[in-house]
Amino acid sequence: MLELKEVSFTIKKDGEDVNLVDKVSINVPRGHFMAIVGPSGCGKTTLLKTIAGLNPESAGALFWEGRNLSEEGDLDPSEIGYVPQFSIAYDPLTVDESVEAATRLRVRTRDTEELDGRIDRVLEETGLTAIADRQVKVLSGGQKRRLGLAMELVSDPKLLLCDEVTSGLDPRSEREIVRLLHDLSRREGRIVLSVTHSLAHLELYDSILVLHEGRVAYHGPPDQLNHYFSVHDTEEVYPKLATQTSERWQSSWMKHRGPYYSKLDRNRTKLVDSGGLHLPVVPELVPTAEEERDQEKDKEQEKEKPQGEKIRTPGFFAQFTTLLSRRWRIFFRDRGQLFLQLAIILCFPVLVTLFKDNANGQIANLSDTRKTNIEADIRESATVKQDQVKVGSAVSGIIMFQVILLSLMASNNSAREIAGERPIFEKEKFGGLRPTAYLASKITFLACLVLAQSLWMAVFVNLFAPFRGGAGGFESHIIFLLLVNGGMTAICLGISALMRTAEQASLLSIYLVGFQLPLSGAVLALPSSIEGITRPFISAYWAWSGSVGALEPKVLEAVKTVISTSISAQQTCIYTLGFHVAAGLIAAWIGTRRHQWD
Structure with missing residues (x-):
């Protein structure tokens, strides 16, 4: 009662x-x-x-x-089962897959036979057996309501x-x-x-x-x-x-x-x-x-049926694997998002290589012997200076271009990742989903995107404009590209978790990426009074600075001739970007645990 x-x-x-x-x-x-x-x-x-x-x-x-x-x-x-007015299923999934995911997230079953039996029973109870293979996006309003009921009935x-x-x-x-x-x-x-x-x-x-x-x-x-x-x-x-x-x-x-x-x-x-x-x-x-x-x-x-048997909620790992599997299935079935990701991964590195000619140029050396002809000496110094400006600006620009494009990829990765499915997440959390399992599945999925995007960016650009670093320079450059992508992805994920709507999260993430270039100081040096306040929060600066610091001495000196911004130590850059990753994940953890039912 x-x-x-x-x-x-x-x-x-x-x-x-x-x-x-x-x-x-x-x-x-x-x-x-x-x-x-x-x-x-x-x-x-x-x-x-x-x-x-x-x-x-x-x-x-x-x-x-x-x-x-x-x-x-x-x-x-x-x-308890709660069926809201809005749809609680993902459009790319089928009816059967939606009910199966709900069952795996809410009910700890002994074996596959028990799982299948429970799924078949609720499909039959709600009259969905005949359309079990249809995707949610093609269902009528009444069929979606039946599906919502079926997803609640899995736990009896x-x-x-x-x-x-x-x-x-x-x-x-x-x-x-x-x-x-x-x-x-x-x-x-x-x-x-x-x-x-x-x-x-x-x-x-x-x-x-x-x-x-x-x-x-x-x-x-x-x-x-x-x-x-x-x-x-x-x-x-x-x-x-x-x-x-x-x-x-x-x-x-x-x-x-x-x-x-x-x-x-x-x-x-x-x-x-x-x-x-x-x-x-x-x-x-x-x-x-x-x-x-x-x-x-x-x-x-x-x-x-056994009497008095209490339905138990699955453990962390079971929920994590279910969520991760479902996320990849949705990713590959969402053709719009899949094509966008492929276009970004393939096209952005091509844009960077447009500056390869100047970056591959040589920097002339000054003669060891002093010329008696002052005019020739001035001409030689001017040539060296011209080479330094050309190469230094191109190399610095390519590095910053990679960093900014990866920051843009990061925003696209995670700005809508949680906020875009907020109603479904809150409903599943109400049904027993562990926020830690949910967040872990998001981090794992996004980590794969970060690895693919960053490694391809580094390797592809290096084929046309080899990174001019010393021993271990290219490896350090890869690490900084991974860190800036991972840091911005984590921060945008935190924003997505804290915001109520996908529109709010996307807008804030776009603003965050938009201010990366002007506030990094890599193009125009900021006033010292502003630089000290903004620099700790600008991921682009730390990734750019760390990669520039890994250049060979001659190229590093060429870069310094065209910038007036100081270059921080590589270790400091790594620690700062690592802090950005941690801060983003902490914000995401807080956002996923907080009640935000609309």
């Missing part, structure tokens, strides 16, 4: 307390199907999220099977909460979803609560909870709704609510609820006596012979 006693949820608005849910008290027995209805803004979804534990109650208490959730902790992820929740799962559907699809929810409430004593704005098909519910400005205006049988509100048609209920304040409706309900609750109890008794196969007040729900055979089969399966 689910019991709410004087439950309230309060927020601050303009310095004052506003009750979005105000002293709601209801009892919902096992095997019950209840609709939560009311005008827009009446607190339907807020109440549902409060029951789910997403909104901490400000007052009152919630009880689940006699356990005080306010004092003894929230429901176990396996006990005893309490199923549905938020506007029928909104936007055509009448036939809406009725099919409501009937499916009704059937699900008849299995294993499951409670199903469905928030809906629609007043159609109310006869399929066991009870109707009407909210008005966060307060209970009615909770009773659907066939008594019109009688209570003194209306001829159900559609007149909402206009009727507007004729009185919510306080008066709540007060009226507290006075008259006794007879309506008695009617609910009588209906409940009839339902139990009938075996829970149909609602006696709805003749059209009488099962066909085929449905009766299926129900008998379900009963036999229920008898064979």
Whole structure:
């Protein structure tokens, strides 16, 4: 049983307390199907999220099977299923793959046979078996809602909460979803609560909870709704609510609820006596012979199921491998993103090689003997200076160009990686997903991209414009390219984890990359008062400075003739870029653990 006693949820608005849910008290027995209805803004979804534990109650208490959730902790992820209005599946995946991933993330199975059996069962329960091989992106609205239900049913929740799962559907699809929810409430004593704005098909519910400005205006049988509100048609209920304040409706309900609750109890008794196969007040729900055979089969399966066995959540490694496998599958099926990554990896290094001619030039040496001809001496010095400027500017420019392009790749890698799937991630976290497993899968996936991008950038450019370093110079250059790409990828991942939307994360990441070049000081030296403040945060400077420091002495001197920015020690550059990587990952860890359910 689910019991709410004087439950309230309060927020601050303009310095004052506003009750979005105000002293709601209801009892919902096992095997019950209840609709939560009311005008827009009446607190339907807020109440549902409060029951789910997403909104901490400000007052009152919630009880689940006699356990005080306010004092003894929230429901176990396996006990509750929450189906939001938005889609909780990835478009490139198939129905079967989506349900399989949900099962692997939420249920620890003994073997593949148990896993497949659980998947097949929920696909059959939700009517998705025939379209199991279809990709999510081609499903209709009703099919996506069924998929959302299937992904929640994999853990056999005893309490199923549905938020506007029928909104936007055509009448036939809406009725099919409501009937499916009704059937699900008849299995294993499951409670199903469905928030809906629609007043159609109310006869399929066991009870109707009407909210008005966060307060209970009615909770009773659907066939008594019109009688209570003194209306001829159900559609007149909402206009009727507007004729009185919510306080008066709540007060009226507290006075008259006794007879309506008695009617609910009588209906409940009839339902139990009938075996829970149909609602006696709805003749059209009488099962066909085929449905009766299926129900008998379900009963036999229920008898064979081990009793009292608690669903356990998979461990870190199992969730990590599931998430990583799913991420790679999505990556290779998203042709737009795949082609963009290939184009970036292949084309950006080509852009760098446009400056190869000057970078490959030779720097003349001054003669060891002093010339007696002053004019010739000046001419020779001018030639050497000209070579130094040409080579130094080209080499410095190529290094900075590589660094900036890799920073741009890093932004593309991770700016939307978490923020772009925020609703799905928060929903899976609610279902038992470990944030550490999620973050580890993202880091592993992005690390592969960083390695491929950085190594290809270094090797390809080196074929046309060999890095003019001393012993170990090219290897040091590769390390700095890896670090700047990894650092910017980690920082943008942290931004993605902290932002609520992908648009916010992308915009901030673009600004961050855009300021790398002017604030690095590699083109124009910054004033010392600004340089000391900005330099620690500019990854491009440290990667450029570290790579320049690995050049052979003659080329290094040539670079110094065209820049006025100081060059830091390589060890300092490595430590600073390593700090950037760590800071980005810490921000990502904080963002993934923080509750950001919309």
